[in-house]
Amino acid sequence: MAAVIxxxxxxxxxxxxxxxxxxxLCDGDLDAWPEFFVDDCLYKLTSRANYERNLAIGPIFSExxxxxxxxxxxxxxxxxxxxxxxxxIVGSIRIVGRAPDKGWDTRSMFSAYQTFVDxxxxxxxxxxxxxxxxxxxxxxxxxxRVVVYDNERVPSAVVYPx
Amino acid sequence: MAAVIxxxxxxxxxxxxxxxxxxxLCDGDLDAWPEFFVDDCLYKLTSRANYERNLAIGPIFSExxxxxxxxxxxxxxxxxxxxxxxxxIVGSIRIVGRAPDKGWDTRSMFSAYQTFVDxxxxxxxxxxxxxxxxxxxxxxxxxxRVVVYDNERVPSAVVYPx
Amino acid sequence: MAAVIxxxxxxxxxxxxxxxxxxxLCDGDLDAWPEFFVDDCLYKLTSRANYERNLAIGPIFSExxxxxxxxxxxxxxxxxxxxxxxxxIVGSIRIVGRAPDKGWDTRSMFSAYQTFVDxxxxxxxxxxxxxxxxxxxxxxxxxxRVVVYDNERVPSAVVYPx
Numbered sequence: 001m002a003a004v005i006x007x008x009x010x011x012x013x014x015x016x017x018x019x020x021x022x023x024x025l026c027d028g029d030l031d032a033w034p035e036f037f038v039d040d041c042l043y044k045l046t047s048r049a050n051y052e053r054n055l056a057i058g059p060i061f062s063e064x065x066x067x068x069x070x071x072x073x074x075x076x077x078x079x080x081x082x083x084x085x086x087x088x089i090v091g092s093i094r095i096v097g098r099a100p101d102k103g104w105d106t107r108s109m110f111s112a113y114q115t116f117v118d119x120x121x122x123x124x125x126x127x128x129x130x131x132x133x134x135x136x137x138x139x140x141x142x143x144x145r146v147v148v149y150d151n152e153r154v155p156s157a158v159v160y161p162x
Numbered sequence: 163m164a165a166v167i168x169x170x171x172x173x174x175x176x177x178x179x180x181x182x183x184x185x186x187l188c189d190g191d192l193d194a195w196p197e198f199f200v201d202d203c204l205y206k207l208t209s210r211a212n213y214e215r216n217l218a219i220g221p222i223f224s225e226x227x228x229x230x231x232x233x234x235x236x237x238x239x240x241x242x243x244x245x246x247x248x249x250x251i252v253g254s255i256r257i258v259g260r261a262p263d264k265g266w267d268t269r270s271m272f273s274a275y276q277t278f279v280d281x282x283x284x285x286x287x288x289x290x291x292x293x294x295x296x297x298x299x300x301x302x303x304x305x306x307r308v309v310v311y312d313n314e315r316v317p318s319a320v321v322y323p324x
Numbered sequence: 325m326a327a328v329i330x331x332x333x334x335x336x337x338x339x340x341x342x343x344x345x346x347x348x349l350c351d352g353d354l355d356a357w358p359e360f361f362v363d364d365c366l367y368k369l370t371s372r373a374n375y376e377r378n379l380a381i382g383p384i385f386s387e388x389x390x391x392x393x394x395x396x397x398x399x400x401x402x403x404x405x406x407x408x409x410x411x412x413i414v415g416s417i418r419i420v421g422r423a424p425d426k427g428w429d430t431r432s433m434f435s436a437y438q439t440f441v442d443x444x445x446x447x448x449x450x451x452x453x454x455x456x457x458x459x460x461x462x463x464x465x466x467x468x469r470v471v472v473y474d475n476e477r478v479p480s481a482v483v484y485p486x
Contacts, residue, residue, distance in 0.1 A: 085474040089413060256344065
């Protein structure tokens with residue numbers, strides 16, 4: 001028996017998930033990142049040009065939470081890259097539909113900035129996300145997150161996920 | 163007899179209008195654009211310098227929904243311009259007052275980015291909007307939208323509305 | 325006896341404070357700025373590098389509302405600087421905890437743009453805020469506002485507060 005879920009309550013949970021997620025990205029808290037996802041999840045970061053042509057390729061593509069944990073481990077122990085801060089601004093979060101697997105399809109728009117140690121803040125990416133959110137107990141989590149950035153050329157490299 | 167309208171409900175409808183509008187701009191869905199307005203509407207896109215001097219001139223000025231439809235038709239069939247994506251980030255949506263014609267005066271702040279096919283995302287405009295929103299049946303629509311951008315010089319040209 | 329405060333109502337008051345604050349910054353309404361704070365307040369604008377090292381130094385540091393009023397007076401009558409507009413975009417406002425002195429600890433993420441008279445809009449700062457909000461009668465105000473910007477180098481100078 002499905003619980004009766006109040007719409008305003010769902011919207012509040014969705015908004016809060018996006019806010020906590022943005023806060024975590026801005027804090028650079030890599031260990032927390034996979035915890036925003038359920039175990040059986042899809043995470044994709046891809047350019048708009050590829051997204052519109054249904055091409056799978058993109059800087060990040062993960063099909064389980066384990067792969068997300070791998071990614072964070074690689075970032076912390078294996079990969080070599082210039083240190084940077086990320087600032088992630090999200091707007092226009094919207095529930096666009098009921099997902100078939102008792103969740104919600106949501107969308108958002110974002111701009112993200114990268115700041116290098118000796119430099120200025122520069123726009124890293126801007127674009128849209130196409131997400132699916134489910135309740136894991138009482139906590140909203142992503143079961144799918146597809147981040148589509150407008151800019152074909154990403155300044156420097158994609159290091160951190162968005 | 164006016165219906166009793168709950169404040170939280172109105173705020174939710176207003177937020178949702180801004181979110182749907184941003185989503186539509188970011189998707190590049192030109193045909194949908196005029197449908198966010200009632201028939202008898204004012205749309206103005208103008209620089210802050212002109213706005214503060216009460217000068218009417220600006221890149222877009224339309225006094226009916228028909229004029230908005232004309233604009234989209236021109237964009238789709240007549241005008242020649244470089245293809246681009248628009249990313250529109252909106253924040254601080256606020257109901258600032260009750261409009262005399264049973265609607266609400268609202269404001270928002272925005273930043274918008276343009277991405278050209280071969281290039282990077284660049285800030286196109288940032289600024290404020292001074293809007294009026296009415297209920298068309300159960301759907302919130304703009305009866306007035308005045309977009310005031312801070313930057314006197316717009317990179318490239320103003321092609322799409324914001 | 326403390327009044328029973330509804331959570332959704334508090335969130336709405338907090339969101340509204342951030343929206344009014346952003347609106348005021350974007351309008352350039354300097355006189356209104358100190359009124360967003362209670363008398364006994366802390367305002368700090370500092371870089372992320374200093375914040376993470378617990379270094380107090382930063383472009384603005386004020387420990388009372390009187391100091392904020394001084395700042396606005398200096399900006400209006402004493403300091404010499406190039407005229408500019410500020411556009412302040414705020415996202416992911418979140419109540420992160422209950423403050424010990426019957427208020428709320430909140431956070432937000434922001435990007436801010438500066439536009440000079442003859443120029444383009446440029447990113448001024450992006451970063452995070454760590455705030456404390458209390459109710460002054462029925463109005464939410466800041467009792468603490470700590471603005472932490474990612475970019476070590478601020479283009480031009482910090483003139484207006486954020």
